[in-house]
Amino acid sequence: MKTCKSCGVPYFISRYHNWTADGRLTTRDGKQRLVIIEKTLIERIFDELEKELSINARGILREAKAIDAREYVRSVVGWRINLLRALPFLKKKGYYELAEVCRALGLADAEIVKYQPSQYVWVSFSQCYNLELFSGDVMGAFMALDRKCGDVQVTREGGKYNLILKCQEDKKDIFEKMKLPQEKPRRGYISYKRCGECKAPISVSFFHWDEQKGIVIDTRTGEPVIFVDVAGINMAFERTKREYGQRFGGNIDKAISVVTKKVVDTILPQIQWKHRKPEERVRDLFFLAFRGMGNPIFTVPMESGLKVRVENPFNYSFVAGICASFIARNQRVTFDWKKSGEGALEIEINF
Ligand SMILES: [Zn+2]
Numbered sequence: 001m002k003t004c005k006s007c008g009v010p011y012f013i014s015r016y017h018n019w020t021a022d023g024r025l026t027t028r029d030g031k032q033r034l035v036i037i038e039k040t041l042i043e044r045i046f047d048e049l050e051k052e053l054s055i056n057a058r059g060i061l062r063e064a065k066a067i068d069a070r071e072y073v074r075s076v077v078g079w080r081i082n083l084l085r086a087l088p089f090l091k092k093k094g095y096y097e098l099a100e101v102c103r104a105l106g107l108a109d110a111e112i113v114k115y116q117p118s119q120y121v122w123v124s125f126s127q128c129y130n131l132e133l134f135s136g137d138v139m140g141a142f143m144a145l146d147r148k149c150g151d152v153q154v155t156r157e158g159g160k161y162n163l164i165l166k167c168q169e170d171k172k173d174i175f176e177k178m179k180l181p182q183e184k185p186r187r188g189y190i191s192y193k194r195c196g197e198c199k200a201p202i203s204v205s206f207f208h209w210d211e212q213k214g215i216v217i218d219t220r221t222g223e224p225v226i227f228v229d230v231a232g233i234n235m236a237f238e239r240t241k242r243e244y245g246q247r248f249g250g251n252i253d254k255a256i257s258v259v260t261k262k263v264v265d266t267i268l269p270q271i272q273w274k275h276r277k278p279e280e281r282v283r284d285l286f287f288l289a290f291r292g293m294g295n296p297i298f299t300v301p302m303e304s305g306l307k308v309r310v311e312n313p314f315n316y317s318f319v320a321g322i323c324a325s326f327i328a329r330n331q332r333v334t335f336d337w338k339k340s341g342e343g344a345l346e347i348e349i350n351f
Helices: 011-016 039-053 058-086 088-104 131-145 202-206 231-248 252-267 278-285 316-328
Strands: 017-019 025-027 033-038 111-116 120-125 150-157 160-167 207-210 215-218 223-229 295-302 305-311 334-339 344-350
Touching (some): 011 017, 025 033, 025 058, 033 039, 058 223, 058 231, 120 131, 131 160, 202 207, 223 231, 252 316, 252 334, 278 305, 316 334, 316 344
Antiparallel strands (some): 017 025, 120 160, 150 160, 215 223
């Protein structure tokens, strides 16, 4: 993995991704949106959702992630994809490169053990961010490069996982069913201090890449993070809402944000909170932008707490829960939120 001499960020990250002035992190062509998020967060949120809402989110997650990964691979490989598809030895090389990409994104220490064009892929790894989501990633890569659907079996052997994907010809149309309307981003004016060499925002250089382990660490908290595309996660949420929403009388969005806050509360590092005036508390949320989660606009005092506005949140329930946790600073709060127009999230937090 080649990294920038000046800031240490891998060139793969800075060359293939773009930090926008409106609080998003996208692939270079702008087609796929990503976020940088604590590795345990997504896993634990879906665990909690399963426990608290007694729903089965797993299968949904895997399929949604596959579509997402397919688009991500297409986006990153770009015009070379037809070349790759046409030439088996290049395609094989493509899979090896994708294993490297997994390491750069902090997803897994993936190694390709065996690959048979259009037949199967065998991946070995010892850690990954989430088995369901990572299975979806491999399925998506197979869809992008081999243009076929596959089914995944994961087995564990000692400290290693073996993931074997076998082609399934008849499994095509489920992937066409899931589509998500994209919101038009609101204009933003964030300017990042960037590395003079590779142009990655300086905040990104606070991450440390452990290439061997395929781990990315936020050095300020010691927590591993991942770069993950969000469309699949959002699709999984949409489907969860469609299938289970009735049970919560339309309030499943709120239920998800409460679960999110609960999980973020537990992984919030020992942050030394600075004393800030209510209007300055928005600074505690600035991390949202370089992590691609949205554009924090303001915090204003209300009678019993604070009102927060974030534009272009990658997911309303998630971002509402994350903000509530950071604003609460471990105090007991209640919170409510609403979408106030396209791409605008407003949260009211009561102390
Ligand atoms: Zn740099």
